[in-house]
Every structure is written in C-alpha cells, then in structure tokens.
Amino acid sequence: MPSILSADFANLQREIERIPSADALHVDVMDLHFVPNLTLGLPVVKAIRSVTAQMLDIHLMISDPDRWAPQYAEAGAESVTFHVEAAAAPVRLARELRERGARAGMALKPATPVEPYADLLGELDMVLVMTVEPGFGGQSFLDLCLPKIRRARQLISESGGDVWLQVDGGVSVETVERCVEAGADALVAGSAVFAADDPDAMVTRLRELGDAAARWA
Numbered sequence: 001m002p003s004i005l006s007a008d009f010a011n012l013q014r015e016i017e018r019i020p021s022a023d024a025l026h027v028d029v030m031d032l033h034f035v036p037n038l039t040l041g042l043p044v045v046k047a048i049r050s051v052t053a054q055m056l057d058i059h060l061m062i063s064d065p066d067r068w069a070p071q072y073a074e075a076g077a078e079s080v081t082f083h084v085e086a087a088a089a090p091v092r093l094a095r096e097l098r099e100r101g102a103r104a105g106m107a108l109k110p111a112t113p114v115e116p117y118a119d120l121l122g123e124l125d126m127v128l129v130m131t132v133e134p135g136f137g138g139q140s141f142l143d144l145c146l147p148k149i150r151r152a153r154q155l156i157s158e159s160g161g162d163v164w165l166q167v168d169g170g171v172s173v174e175t176v177e178r179c180v181e182a183g184a185d186a187l188v189a190g191s192a193v194f195a196a197d198d199p200d201a202m203v204t205r206l207r208e209l210g211d212a213a214a215r216w217a
C-alpha cells in the first residue's frame with residue numbers, strides 16, 4: 001500500500017513525463033516570508049531529484065538564500081537561482097553554488113534594476129528577470145519589465161560571458177515574442193503550459209514562436 005506521499009510523487013513523475021519537450025523542470029521554492037506564499041522546500045526537491053533525470057532549475061523565493069541555496073546544489077539541482085534582494089553576499093553565494101556543481105542564477109523582482117549588479121555577471125550563469133511580482137502563478141505579464149530585459153542583454157553582451165537571460169511570469173503565446181525580441185533566451189511558463197489542452201504541444205509552440213522571434217531580433 002503506497003503512502004500518500006509516494007503516490008503523489010508517482011503522479012509527479014507522470015506529469016514530468018507528460019511534457020517531454022520541456023528542457024528543464026523549473027521548481028518554485030517559496031517560504032511565506034520573502035513572498036506571501038508557501039510551496040515546497042529541500043526535502044521535496046530531493047524527492048523530485050530522485051524521480052527525474054531532467055534538469056532541475058530551482059528558483060528560490062526565500063529569505064536567507066546564503067544559508068539555504070548551497071544545499072539545493074548539493075541535492076543535485078543543475079541550476080539554483082537566488083533573489084539578489086534577499087542575498088547578503090551574492091558573490092560569495094554564486095561561488096558556493098558553482099563550487100557545488102550548479103549553475104548560479106540571480107533573480108530580480110520587477111522593481112529591482114539590473115545596472116547595480118553589472119559587475120557580478122562574471123560570477124553568474126543566469127540572470128532571471130521576473131515579469132510578475134514573485135509569489136503566484138497566473139498573473140499578467142508586466143510590460144514595464146521589457147526595458148530591463150533589453151538592458152540585461154546589453155550588459156551580458158558587454159561582459160562577454162555566457163550568461164543565460166531567463167524571463168519568468170506571464171509567459172504565453174501572447175508575450176513570448178516580446179520577451180525574446182528584448183533578449184531573453186530562457187523562458188519559464190507555468191499556467192500557459194499547464195492550462196493547455198496539450199501541455200507538451202504548448203511547449204513546442206512557445207519554443208517555435210521564441211525561435212522565430214530570435215531570428216528577427
């Protein structure tokens with residue numbers, strides 16, 4: 001007789017397998033402190049790691065990432081993103097993540113500018129520009145973040161580094177082209193995919209729209 005927890009993870013594994021076109025599983029960790037919502041934490045991420053070989057892209061919406069983020073890297077996440085607004089020592093933290101074998105990502109809330117962090121780009125593998133206030137899926141895309149995506153792309157190009165530029169929040173068939181035209185090369189889509197009749201086909205559609213926009217950008 002399986003426990004409820006193991007039954008849930010069997011379900012999760014099926015959900016992951018249902019969307020084979022996705023390049024990574026983006027996991028939102030929320031602590032009811034940095035954001036007004038609570039999702040899951042390290043034990044669940046370890047359990048997710050145990051049921052899938054897919055790239056785990058962990059987005060930490062938590063206070064004190066300096067303390068917790070390295071443990072997500074140790075748990076086997078390929079990418080760990082912390083919010084710079086919450087990090088006490090972002091350079092040290094990015095180095096710790098890389099030392100543990102994870103890509104180091106730095107996230108910016110909609111009102112956080114990217115310019116003050118330009119000198120950190122050499123320490124990073126990804127910048128995440130949030131296009132909704134972090135905390136909930138299903139919100140409307142904030143157009144006002146587009147100039148920041150453009151500016152982040154410009155700073156990344158000037159830095160000469162291989163830094164991914166991820167956009168997260170309200171990404172859909174209506175907004176994906178604007179994100180890519182502004183310079184995004186990694187896209188997170190939640191409700192657009194999970195509310196679709198065919199989630200895997202939606203991932204393919206979003207990728208096609210993004211690829212076409214990148215060709216014209």
Ligand SMILES: O=C(CO)[C@@H](O)[C@H](O)COP(=O)(O)O
Nearest residue numbers: 134135136137138170190191
């Ligand atoms: O981190 C967040 C929200 O805090 C995002 O990952 C959203 O959860 C994505 O969901 P949609 O905006 O695509 O529904």
